[in-house]
Amino acid sequence: LLAEDLDADHTAQSLLSDEESAFQLGPQLNGPDRPLPAELFVELFEAHAQRRPEAIAATHNDTRWTYRDLDDKANHIAHALLERGLRDEDVVAVVMERNLDWLAAALAVFKAGGVYLPVRPDFPAGRIATQLRRSDCRFAVTEPGSDAVLHAATADRDCSIVVAQETYGDDRRGNPGVPIRPEQPAYIYFTSGSTGEPKGAMCEHAGMLNHLFMKVDDMALGAGDVVTQTASQCFDISLWQLMAPLLVGGGTHIVDTDAQLDVTRFIDLLAAGGVQVIQIVPAYLDVMLSHLERDRRALGDLRSVSVTGEALKLGLVQRWFALYPGIALVNAYGATEVSDDTMHAVLDRVPDRDLAIVSVGRSLRNVNTYILDEQQRLVPLGAPGEIAFSGVCVGRGYVNDPERTRQAFTTDAYRPGTRLYRTGDFGRWLPEGTIEFLGRRDEQVKIRGFRIEIGEIENRLLQMPGVREAAVVIDGQSDQTKNLVAFFTGPDALQPADLRDFLAAALPEYMVPAYFHRLDALPLTENGKTNKKLLVGLAGTY
Ligand code: ADP
16 A cells, blocks of 8 residues: 555645735745656666767776666666566665666666665665565565675565676667656665664655756756766665766766775865766765865866755855855755655855755755645744645655555645655745755654664664663764764673674664663653653763
């Protein structure tokens, strides 16, 4: 069951005058209507591959693939999947490192009409198994070296595994020509879930294409432009970093994680020229700025730096423009459930409005944006409320998870027939029609851009034999120094290292707390809840 099955029975009673409602539903606060072209992503890419086969589509270290190379390889993988019986809307896990073959595999899944499910080969096999089970996945593409974890994760289920490199041949195979419908699901990204189980957000081809066009528009992407691919495979950002340039005859440059972690290497890459657009999280912008402030460098052809995933502090923007007044910053805001970003603030200088967190900007094409109260009524302009979106961007919901889908997705009472997603973020409209981000409703947090439900970590900790109570908080103020810290109660014999190993066996590395502290009892608030504020204070004292 997915979001489209939800009933449309609630009619929101308005708190506002007709005039203000009409304004809030009008063009000032919502994205412009821009019909999508008749062709979807695959056809648009294939048309480029046909027109300019020698243009560079993708590079990784010293390897360069032209549009023809990429198209050929993707066709080989796509045909292999189809020959194994892949049908429309079958889910295909792509278990690969970030490399050119990974790009070919993702493209191949789209070409074959499948649903792309990216999986990081360094994730624990148990977590991968849960994701495959949850999404009824019976096909996978992998590569030598990444296949072992896939075999472990599929030991108890029927899964047809294609090794990308084994499908490549000298013969050229045509485009599979599988027809794709706009409302067909394109991909699933699993995000952390507060109840202990990750949720698989499923989005459609139309939403994906709409988002890719937003990036093309606001980063002014054109033929020959290069975007760096830096985000993890399990982050939906990685999708546009790969695919948006391919819509316009540009290229993607895959940067290894090592080369990013060593920020001087990343800066060297930019300084060498040939990269026009990057997207990073605020923590990384902070790291880059710390280096560049000590050792200012010209950043080659860099034109646009998109920052996303977490609140962008004014201080970072001021520091950036002090060094690089000619390079735009784009604060990109959205969520996996709405096909990635839905709002952009395109900045070419420090904003006039003196907000500690810069606005997330305006709604993008075909995006309807709302700020709602708990009964889903529009709140007055300037009042805080929950940010919600409707339109083509809104995905199908969480795969095979009707309960959690129902909690976040509903039908749009103001535009009947469209799905609406409530982000769990608070915000308010600013007079110029942009939104100020005011934080989360729940315990979802971001660490270095990774989306984490604290509850998922706590639930897992409670499964550790001996652990009686567990609470996890964030310590550290700056984007760079933020850490997860776990507190637990239990017998003396329980050692932090055991807890760490226990979590590492089930959770991705970015969800394993940096520190574990045993307490005799967890502190409580007056009404008996775990006193997390106090724990945050305590975390800073160790
Ligand atoms: P994405 O689709 O951009 O990868 P995730 O699904 O990982 O995003 O996380 C979505 C959440 O991240 C949002 O609901 C919000 O809480 C936070 N977020 C994303 N971008 C921004 C931003 N520019 N400013 C503030 N918060 C952000």
